Amino acid sequence: MKLPAARLCLLPAAVLILLLFIAPLLIVCAYSLLSRGAYGGVGLPRSAESYTRLFDPLYASIFARSFAVAAISTALCLLLGFPLALFISRSGRRKNLYLALVILPFWTSFLVRTYAWMFLLRDTGLLNTLLLSLGIIREPLPLLYNYGAVILGLVYGYLPFMVLPIYATIERIDRSVIEAAADLGAKPWTTLTQIVVPLSAPGIAAGSVLVFIPCLGAYLTPDLLGGGKTILVGNLIQNQFTTARDWPFGSAVSLLLMALVMVLLLLIARRNQEGLL
Amino acid sequence: MKRALSLYAAAVYLFLHLPLAVLAVFSFNSSRFTVWEGFSLRWYEALFRDPHLAEAALNSLIIAFTATAAATVIGTLCAYGLWKQKTGILPGFIKSSLYLSLVTPEIVMGVSLLAFYQWVFRFLDVQLGMHTVVLAHVMFSIAYLVVVALARLRTLDPSLEEAALDLGATEWVAFRKVTLPQLMPGVAAAALLAFTISIDDYVITSLVAGVDSETLPMVIYAMARRGGSPLVNAVSTLIVVILGVMIVASERLQGHS
Amino acid sequence: MNRRTFFLGLSGLAGCSRHSRPRLNIFNWSNYVAERTIPDFEREFGVSVRYAVYESNEEMMARVLSGNSGWDIVFPSNYYIQPMAKLGLLAPLRHALLPNLSHLDPAFQRPSWDPELRWCVPYMWGSSGILYHTRLQPPPESWSDLWDERLRGRLTMLDDPAEVLGACLKKLGYSLNSHSEHELRRAQAEALKQKHLLRAYLNAEVREQMVAGDLSASQLWATTSQQAIDESPELRYVYPSEGFALYADNAAILRESRRQELAHQFLNYLLRPEVAATVVAETRTATANAKARLLLPEADRSNETLYPSQETLARGEWFEPMPPSIQRLRDRLWTEIKSA
Numbered sequence: 001m002k003l004p005a006a007r008l009c010l011l012p013a014a015v016l017i018l019l020l021f022i023a024p025l026l027i028v029c030a031y032s033l034l035s036r037g038a039y040g041g042v043g044l045p046r047s048a049e050s051y052t053r054l055f056d057p058l059y060a061s062i063f064a065r066s067f068a069v070a071a072i073s074t075a076l077c078l079l080l081g082f083p084l085a086l087f088i089s090r091s092g093r094r095k096n097l098y099l100a101l102v103i104l105p106f107w108t109s110f111l112v113r114t115y116a117w118m119f120l121l122r123d124t125g126l127l128n129t130l131l132l133s134l135g136i137i138r139e140p141l142p143l144l145y146n147y148g149a150v151i152l153g154l155v156y157g158y159l160p161f162m163v164l165p166i167y168a169t170i171e172r173i174d175r176s177v178i179e180a181a182a183d184l185g186a187k188p189w190t191t192l193t194q195i196v197v198p199l200s201a202p203g204i205a206a207g208s209v210l211v212f213i214p215c216l217g218a219y220l221t222p223d224l225l226g227g228g229k230t231i232l233v234g235n236l237i238q239n240q241f242t243t244a245r246d247w248p249f250g251s252a253v254s255l256l257l258m259a260l261v262m263v264l265l266l267l268i269a270r271r272n273q274e275g276l277l
Numbered sequence: 278m279k280r281a282l283s284l285y286a287a288a289v290y291l292f293l294h295l296p297l298a299v300l301a302v303f304s305f306n307s308s309r310f311t312v313w314e315g316f317s318l319r320w321y322e323a324l325f326r327d328p329h330l331a332e333a334a335l336n337s338l339i340i341a342f343t344a345t346a347a348a349t350v351i352g353t354l355c356a357y358g359l360w361k362q363k364t365g366i367l368p369g370f371i372k373s374s375l376y377l378s379l380v381t382p383e384i385v386m387g388v389s390l391l392a393f394y395q396w397v398f399r400f401l402d403v404q405l406g407m408h409t410v411v412l413a414h415v416m417f418s419i420a421y422l423v424v425v426a427l428a429r430l431r432t433l434d435p436s437l438e439e440a441a442l443d444l445g446a447t448e449w450v451a452f453r454k455v456t457l458p459q460l461m462p463g464v465a466a467a468a469l470l471a472f473t474i475s476i477d478d479y480v481i482t483s484l485v486a487g488v489d490s491e492t493l494p495m496v497i498y499a500m501a502r503r504g505g506s507p508l509v510n511a512v513s514t515l516i517v518v519i520l521g522v523m524i525v526a527s528e529r530l531q532g533h534s
Numbered sequence: 535m536n537r538r539t540f541f542l543g544l545s546g547l548a549g550c551s552r553h554s555r556p557r558l559n560i561f562n563w564s565n566y567v568a569e570r571t572i573p574d575f576e577r578e579f580g581v582s583v584r585y586a587v588y589e590s591n592e593e594m595m596a597r598v599l600s601g602n603s604g605w606d607i608v609f610p611s612n613y614y615i616q617p618m619a620k621l622g623l624l625a626p627l628r629h630a631l632l633p634n635l636s637h638l639d640p641a642f643q644r645p646s647w648d649p650e651l652r653w654c655v656p657y658m659w660g661s662s663g664i665l666y667h668t669r670l671q672p673p674p675e676s677w678s679d680l681w682d683e684r685l686r687g688r689l690t691m692l693d694d695p696a697e698v699l700g701a702c703l704k705k706l707g708y709s710l711n712s713h714s715e716h717e718l719r720r721a722q723a724e725a726l727k728q729k730h731l732l733r734a735y736l737n738a739e740v741r742e743q744m745v746a747g748d749l750s751a752s753q754l755w756a757t758t759s760q761q762a763i764d765e766s767p768e769l770r771y772v773y774p775s776e777g778f779a780l781y782a783d784n785a786a787i788l789r790e791s792r793r794q795e796l797a798h799q800f801l802n803y804l805l806r807p808e809v810a811a812t813v814v815a816e817t818r819t820a821t822a823n824a825k826a827r828l829l830l831p832e833a834d835r836s837n838e839t840l841y842p843s844q845e846t847l848a849r850g851e852w853f854e855p856m857p858p859s860i861q862r863l864r865d866r867l868w869t870e871i872k873s874a
Contacts, residue, residue: 005361005448005449005452006357006358006361006362007358007362007367008358009354009355009357009358009361010354010355010358010359010362010367010368010371012350012351012354012355013351013352013354013355013358013371013419013423014367014370014371016351016415016416016419017370017371017374017375017378017416017419020390020393020412020413020415020416021374021377021378021386021416022374023393024386024389024390024392024393025377025381025389027389027392027393027396028385028388028389028392031392036858036862037621037858058866058869058870058873061873062869062873080289080292083282083285083286083289084285084286084289084290086282087282087283087285087286088286090279090282098286100521101290101293101294102293103469103473104294104517104521105293105294105296105297105517106473106477107473107476107477107516107517108297108513108516108517109477109479109493109494109497109498109513110477110479110494111479111494111497111498111501111509112297112300112497112501112509112510112512112513113296113297115300115501115509116296116297116299116300117296119296119299119300119303120295120296120299122743122748123743123748124746124747124748126299142687142733144734145733145734156292156293156296159293160470160473161470164425164466164469164470165424165425165428167466168425168428168429168462168463168466169428169429169432171462172429172432188279202428202431202432203428206424206425206428209379209424210379210421210424213379213380214383216382217381217382217383217384217385219384219480220479220480223693226734227690227732227733227734227735227736228693228734228735228736228872229729229732229734229735229872230872230873231869231872231873233382234382234384235872236869237382237384237385238384239865239868239869240865241384241388241596242590242592242593242595242596243592243694243695243865243868244861244862244865245595245861246861246862246865247388250388251385254381254382254384254385257380257382257385258377258380258381258382258385261380262376262377262380265376265380391596391599391600394600395600395601395602398600398602403602404602404603404604405600405602405603405604406604483593483596483597484596484597486597487603487604488559488584488586488603488604488605489584489604491586498589499564499586499587499588499589501739
């Protein structure tokens with residue numbers, strides 16, 4: 001007799017999801033099977049053309065590039081985020097302050113953060129000016145408008161999504177387990193790799209997914225920091241819905257992207273028994 | 278190792294705050310370009326004379342508060358329900374839908390919501406506005422909430438709640454007195470995340486916003502596209518300072534009580 | 535103050551902004567009205583105006599496509615007028631309510647995109663040419679000068695398929711509205727040849743970088759260039775010798791508008807020579823209003839960057855809307871350029 005209450009808890013979420021997610025998504029599915037209207041929008045006849053167009057090396061290469069960029073950004077986020085989460089969880093009374101310091105920059109607009117990097121990286125930006133005046137370089141370095149800048153922007157943009165879930169799981173690790181390991185003579189590094197990291201695996205998995213997905217769909221960062229010289233899946237989709245006004249094809253690309261990520265997630269979920277949800 | 282960790286963390290904090298610190302410094306630049314020409318408060322004066330910005334900021338706050346509150350309640354309940362009832366049609370449906378919502382690119386979610394609203398509005402005399410934005414924000418933040426809250430719940434011991442039930446507590450009391458307090462740090466972290474996402478969202482918001490629901494990111498985007506007016510720097514500096522003061526103040530208050 | 539009163543306060547504040555006066559919602563390009571244009575209209579007609587800005591036609595389209603966005607007036611570019619009219623988004627204009635239409639330049643009384651002005655009133659116009667820094671010697675005169683190794687890393691093109699392919703087509707001596715696959719493919723090859731020289735594909739953001747001296751040359755709109763020139767005396771704008779793109783932004787009333795009369799009054803107000811002259815004098819744009827141009831100071835009126843001579847103008851070509859198949863081909867070519 002414990003089920004009805006649980007079901008009641010699920011009800012509001014179920015209604016919300018059905019109305020504001022599943023129904024809109026079905027509309028996108030329907031769009032992907034229609035033709036492009038003469039002036040944008042969608043129209044009849046029904047056709048699977050949007051899907052056949054996807055079998056094209058051009059789009060395969062765009063997908064591959066996007067996955068690579070998102071994977072590198074996620075790895076870098078983990079590299080920066082895990083030690084930070086560990087540091088925060090060990091900082092006693094100051095915990096909340098340090099946590100707030102992670103989140104604070106992210107209450108300014110994403111665009112502002114991106115522009116802040118443009119400020120730093122451009123030819124007449126702070127970094128180049130500094131290096132020039134120190135005599136380290138003679139010509140400004142082309143720091144902006146390349147893949148490096150895009151990845152930097154993505155890491156900067158999504159780092160808290162990595163830190164917060166990892167922090168939440170590290171916090172839950174029983175102190176006595178760590179103390180016991182120390183008592184038994186484990187070195188701090190051993191404790192970290194043998195106990196803390198495995199126990200925070202759910203947080204690491206959650207954080208990685210929370211970073212990977214938005215990186216994969218990003219289109220503002222590649223545009224602004226990449227200078228529009230590269231095209232990632234996010235830009236491809238965005239172009240279809242704006243300049244090209246080809247909603248059916250945009251819908252088909254979006255659905256393919258979602259399908260690929262779902263497959264990836266299922267693979268992770270199989271290895272990591274608990275999964276995310 | 279502790280020292281190394283602190284140093285590393287300091288470096289990461291520098292990485293997080295340096296770009297914004299530079300922006301803040303340049304918000305006091307009298308030139309509108311990135312060349313330093315001297316200290317000036319002209320951008321802050323311009324800021325306070327701009328009713329447009331103030332209204333957008335207010336809109337952003339209202340939307341973020343409302344959406345976060347609603348999403349936190351719905352999301353926490355949902356995470357709890359999923360934790361209690363792991364199998365079945367409803368949990369299965371919710372889990373796979375939330376997975377899906379996580380992997381949906383923002384632009385797709387925005388466009389699909391827009392298409393959906395359009396379809397609904399055929400039957401109702403409603404326009405896009407604050408309500409459509411809030412609904413969209415609740416929807417896209419709920420998956421994040423459930424993920425974080427559930428990660429927290431996973432680390433809890435279910436036998437505690439069972440013990441409470443065995444001792445005669447009702448399910449509601451057991452949830453409120455035993456599980457919820459343990460869950461709270463997770464919920465707080467999740468709500469913070471939802472608030473951050475909501476107040477920052479541009480892509481979805483710009484698609485489902487109407488005339489009266491222009492948010493701060495939308496105004497900033499428009500300004501930034503024009504070449505990064507120092508007004509943007511001034512707004513961001515102001516936001517960071519205000520929020521920073523609020524956080525430090527709440528820290529102090531908690532410390533004293 | 536507890537949380538509840540805080541929320542009540544917030545919603546109360548939000549409520550305050552809802553005036554009881556009739557309200558007009560205007561969605562315009564950024565930097566397209568003078569500081570006093572809107573307040574003056576509000577005072578004179580006893581209404582309140584909600585005024586917001588956008589940076590691209592696509593952005594505006596995404597907002598109004600739903601047909602219940604709440605906006606009354608938008609300012610689409612010439613090649614968006616027919617598509618928007620065919621989608622049923624625009625309301626037909628009532629010329630009886632627009633007596634000031636007579637002030638328009640004769641060329642804009644019968645524009646190719648809307649010969650009878652059924653859907654729109656031409657407002658501003660301009661061209662896409664080359665903005666360059668005077669340290670660049672000899673100065674560029676044609677599109678083909680932008681394929682020069684000395685510009686490597688100091689050059690940008692606009693982030694827009696129509697503009698980039700348009701410049702390449704012009705370089706090859708074709709029409710920028712070409713429907714021919716062969717011509718478009720050759721244009722794409724040109725764009726690919728140029729890509730390694732480019733700093734980036736950028737739009738309005740480029741202005742600041744040109745002024746700061748990051749860049750030597752950019753494909754840019756005349757009005758944005760004029761603003762950059764006003765900031766830095768070392769910048770010049772040139773109309774490329776092979777030909778260049780012309781565009782016009784037009785005021786149009788949305789079909790969904792529930793305040794058609796008031797919307798017409800605003801359009802008529804914008805057409806007043808004094809009003810239009812104030813706008814262009816302050817925003818450094820080019821007006822479609824002949825009477826307004828006469829009111830400008832001589833230096834502005836004969837400013838070649840904004841108002842090219844008849845001889846220069848003859849090399850210009852207006853953008854046109856593309857049929858779906860050509861649009862799709864162009865989009866694919868553009869995706870290939872970006873992806874290379």
